[in-house]
Amino acid sequence: MTTTVLTIEGVRKSFGRNEVLKGIDLALNAGSVTVLMGANGAGKSTLVKAICGIHSVDAGDMNLGGASYAPATAAEALSQGVVAVHQNIDDGVIPDLDVATNLMLDQLTKADAKTFVRDRVLREQAKEIAKSMGLKMDVRVRVSDLGVADRQMIAIARAMAHSPKVLILDEPTSSLSASEADRLFALIDRLRDQGVAVLYISHRMSDIRRVANRIISMRDGQVSGVFEQDNLDYEGAVTAMLGHKMTEVNIVPKVSNAPVLQIENLSLKSNWPAFDLTANEGEVIAVTGLLGSGKSQLADIIFGLRKPASGTMKIDGKPYNPANASAAIDAGVFMSPKDRGNNAVVGAFNISDNMSLPFLRAFSHFSFINGRQQRRAATEMISQIGVVCQSEEDSIGTLSGGNQQKVMIGRWLLKPSRVLLLDEPFQGVDIGARRDIGRHIRETAAKRTTIVFVAEIDEAIEIADRIVVLNEGNIVGEHTNQNINLGALVAQITGEKAA
Amino acid sequence: MRNEDLRSFAIRYGFIILLIGLSVYFSLAATGFFSARSAVFVFQSVAITGILALGVTCTLVVDGFDLSIGSVATSALMLSAYSMVVLEQPAYVAVLLCLVMGAVVGLVNGLLIVKMKVPDLLATLGMMFLLIGLQRIPTQGNSIATGMSLADGSTAEGTFSAAFLWLGRHRFDLVLERLVPVPVVIFLLVALAVWIFLEYTRHGRLMYAIGSNQRAAELVGANVHRYKIMAYVISGVTASIGGILLAARLGRGDIASGNNLLLDSVAAALIGFAVLGAARPNAFGTAIGALFVGILLQGMTMLNAPYYTQDFVKGAVLVCALVFTFYLSSKSSAARKA
Numbered sequence: 083m084t085t086t087v088l089t090i091e092g093v094r095k096s097f098g099r100n101e102v103l104k105g106i107d108l109a110l111n112a113g114s115v116t117v118l119m120g121a122n123g124a125g126k127s128t129l130v131k132a133i134c135g136i137h138s139v140d141a142g143d144m145n146l147g148g149a150s151y152a153p154a155t156a157a158e159a160l161s162q163g164v165v166a167v168h169q170n171i172d173d174g175v176i177p178d179l180d181v182a183t184n185l186m187l188d189q190l191t192k193a194d195a196k197t198f199v200r201d202r203v204l205r206e207q208a209k210e211i212a213k214s215m216g217l218k219m220d221v222r223v224r225v226s227d228l229g230v231a232d233r234q235m236i237a238i239a240r241a242m243a244h245s246p247k248v249l250i251l252d253e254p255t256s257s258l259s260a261s262e263a264d265r266l267f268a269l270i271d272r273l274r275d276q277g278v279a280v281l282y283i284s285h286r287m288s289d290i291r292r293v294a295n296r297i298i299s300m301r302d303g304q305v306s307g308v309f310e311q312d313n314l315d316y317e318g319a320v321t322a323m324l325g326h327k328m329t330e331v332n333i334v335p336k337v338s339n340a341p342v343l344q345i346e347n348l349s350l351k352s353n354w355p356a357f358d359l360t361a362n363e364g365e366v367i368a369v370t371g372l373l374g375s376g377k378s379q380l381a382d383i384i385f386g387l388r389k390p391a392s393g394t395m396k397i398d399g400k401p402y403n404p405a406n407a408s409a410a411i412d413a414g415v416f417m418s419p420k421d422r423g424n425n426a427v428v429g430a431f432n433i434s435d436n437m438s439l440p441f442l443r444a445f446s447h448f449s450f451i452n453g454r455q456q457r458r459a460a461t462e463m464i465s466q467i468g469v470v471c472q473s474e475e476d477s478i479g480t481l482s483g484g485n486q487q488k489v490m491i492g493r494w495l496l497k498p499s500r501v502l503l504l505d506e507p508f509q510g511v512d513i514g515a516r517r518d519i520g521r522h523i524r525e526t527a528a529k530r531t532t533i534v535f536v537a538e539i540d541e542a543i544e545i546a547d548r549i550v551v552l553n554e555g556n557i558v559g560e561h562t563n564q565n566i567n568l569g570a571l572v573a574q575i576t577g578e579k580a581a
Numbered sequence: 582m583r584n585e586d587l588r589s590f591a592i593r594y595g596f597i598i599l600l601i602g603l604s605v606y607f608s609l610a611a612t613g614f615f616s617a618r619s620a621v622f623v624f625q626s627v628a629i630t631g632i633l634a635l636g637v638t639c640t641l642v643v644d645g646f647d648l649s650i651g652s653v654a655t656s657a658l659m660l661s662a663y664s665m666v667v668l669e670q671p672a673y674v675a676v677l678l679c680l681v682m683g684a685v686v687g688l689v690n691g692l693l694i695v696k697m698k699v700p701d702l703l704a705t706l707g708m709m710f711l712l713i714g715l716q717r718i719p720t721q722g723n724s725i726a727t728g729m730s731l732a733d734g735s736t737a738e739g740t741f742s743a744a745f746l747w748l749g750r751h752r753f754d755l756v757l758e759r760l761v762p763v764p765v766v767i768f769l770l771v772a773l774a775v776w777i778f779l780e781y782t783r784h785g786r787l788m789y790a791i792g793s794n795q796r797a798a799e800l801v802g803a804n805v806h807r808y809k810i811m812a813y814v815i816s817g818v819t820a821s822i823g824g825i826l827l828a829a830r831l832g833r834g835d836i837a838s839g840n841n842l843l844l845d846s847v848a849a850a851l852i853g854f855a856v857l858g859a860a861r862p863n864a865f866g867t868a869i870g871a872l873f874v875g876i877l878l879q880g881m882t883m884l885n886a887p888y889y890t891q892d893f894v895k896g897a898v899l900v901c902a903l904v905f906t907f908y909l910s911s912k913s914s915a916a917r918k919a
Contacts, residue, residue, distance in 0.1 A: 408803070411801075417800070419800050428789075428790045431790065435786065435790075439787075439797075439801045442786055446783045449782040450781055450782055451786060
């Protein structure tokens with residue numbers, strides 16, 4: 083009989099104006115692995131942080147083993163038996179210490195721990211733990227000398243020292259090889275048999291097939307689908323995660339035969355398949371695929387941030403092989419990167435300086451910035467793309483996410499480009515801003531080719547003339563954006579054969 | 582809202598008001614403080630530190646740090662003395678040698694940091710040690726002065742040329758006769774140049790962008806490596822200018838002078854964060870920061886405060902300025918977000 087360990091009811095959480103969790107209900111059972119799926123920004127990590135006591139919740143109840151559960155700090159969650167291993171493995175281990183110390187760390191921090199550490203005893207105890215977890219490495223090895231998988235195991239073993247009731251694994255396989263992942267799965271099986279409730283967060287279909295007892299899909303701060311044991315519907319789960327509710331789109335796909343960017347026999351990584359892709363003038367292409375499908379690699383390669391394993395690119399018939407971002411920009415290839423906080427926003431600058439950053443040369447005479455020209459260009463773009471702000475001299479930090487993103491996109495629309503790459507342009511952007519951005523990109527698309535990299539199907543359908551599906555580094559489908567067969571599209575994204 | 586206005590006013594103008602208040606107090610309390618000669622003396626006392634501080638400011642802008650400036654300055658001091666006294670070269674050769682030396686040290690610092698991936702503090706700390714040692718080797722650890730005996734038994738015949746000493750000792754007439762010393766003029770010129778460079782050129786703007794978000798600057802096509810190296814070269818060159826002026830003032834290659842240069846100039850640059858609520862390195866703030874320390878010390882000296890309290894006062898000013906910058910401005914940005 084399954085017993086419910088953790089129940090969550092109506093949990094809500096907002097950051098400022100941004101509502102991230104909009105009433106989540108979910109239950110975790112003992113001895114069962116629940117997979118949580120959700121695209122970027124769906125609210126997965128916020129939910130996990132709420133469960134681990136890193137964020138407090140605004141509303142809703144959590145119940146752990148029959149008692150009310152409202153951890154104020156991560157340590158409190160830990161002491162009540164809720165343990166998380168985060169995506170970034172090195173958060174869970176101390177690389178400069180040996181395995182034994184890492185495994186025993188939580189003993190050392192106890193209030194009644196002895197002042198002097200007896201290494202021999204420590205090692206004996208650590209060996210016990212290692213054995214019980216099926217770890218085979220020498221406990222005297224320094225953690226920094228171990229592979230990623232072993233480090234992950236140690237992080238989990240440390241977590242297990244608390245004999246948790248709930249174990250949360252956040253994308254644990256994202257940096258593991260297949261055989262390393264197998265060891266992790268074996269460990270998960272063992273924990274499941276011990277009656278731990280596991281919450282497993284992942285996008286990888288192969289992982290999910292291997293470990294899931296249940297799948298919960300999240301979308302836009304809500305649970306959008308629950309799929310139980312007997313009837314694990316992977317495609318249903320993906321559809322629920324990516325969303326397919328038709329937003330009314332009135333795109334008449336443009337067909338154009340004036341190639342701007344021609345990609346031939348391109349292989350993204352060594353041993354990955356090679357493919358061709360031609361992007362035409364005036365066309366907006368959406369490249370879609372799950373995490374790890376190679377979307378970001380493709381964007382980076384076109385923008386000169388990485389080298390392809392093989393293959394050639396041409397722009398307007400001329401060979402194109404950029405050495406770095408500035409060579410790409412000189413060739414008329416612009417990219418708005420994903421994750422604007424880390425990759426695009428200059429926090430110390432105001433809107434105008436942020437927007438004109440790539441083109442300061444054009445706004446300067448003999449290296450001296452012409453402030454009036456720069457501000458005029460910025461105000462024009464602000465009104466075109468609809469940034470809500472007091473003036474172009476507002477600090478970028480005062481804007482909402484959607485408006486910041488508008489500034490980041492507007493940055494690359496200030497000057498004409500031949501190829502415009504937009505990597506996840508709708509990340510963390512509300513629906514209104516998303517419409518504004520999409521409309522503006524389509525309106526200005528005539529004189530260039532535009533490639534948008536998005537995970538969500540909705541977003542692809544809202545903006546593209548043509549949708550290209552990537553799966554494990556290969557193009558597995560192309561659709562003109564009209565009367566799309568969604569089933570086939572989803573099947574291609576997940577890598578299933580179309581049913 | 583009233584409270585917030587008050588706070589933002591305090592952050593913006595607090596330091597300047599403090600500076601003015603201090604000047605008024607000293608003018609009333611210490612006879613002779615309010616005079617042109619006294620003002621020039623303040624400027625003169627901070628000119629060399631200020632020039633070094635402007636260099637550090639450039640490295641702070643790209644989110645770096647240059648600990649080697651003090652030793653670059655003393656190396657320039659020794660090098661200029663060596664080239665004139667021992668090698669018997671004219672003034673312009675000595676000046677050129679020093680400037681090239683500063684640029685090369687900056688270049689090496691930059692390459693260590695950018696290409697060898699050595700963290701900035703460690704790279705420039707290493708360079709500092711290396712230079713402190715290096716400048717002693719040619720003279721077996723002795724100071725350099727005309728008539729000193731050399732390793733081969735002969736005596737050094739060269740002298741500091743008059744043109745070189747002019748750099749440190751000449752005073753221009755301004756209203757009063759022989760009022761403004763050359764180092765003060767050079768300090769003001771360097772401050773103006775660095776200020777214009779950082780605030781009004783695209784290179785300066787990109788350097789600020791690199792300091793705030795290096796990855797973003799890279800992705801808009803800025804040559805991050807080149808700008809970082811440039812910052813260290815600027816820092817090395819300004820430090821060598823400081824060293825030249827120090828040598829010209831002292832008139833001898835004194836091995837022990839310039840000990841305090843590093844700490845004083847870093848303090849000035851950091852105090853500069855607080856000026857006008859900039860909360861970031863800036864040339865204007867740095868110059869004001871240097872002056873602030875100068876005025877405080879001048880006033881206290883005239884009020885007969887003992888010399889050994891000086892470092893304590895500088896430290897106290899620095900700590901207050903840092904609180905101003907980081908605590909108050911973090912509060913106001915938190916208030917804005919809520």
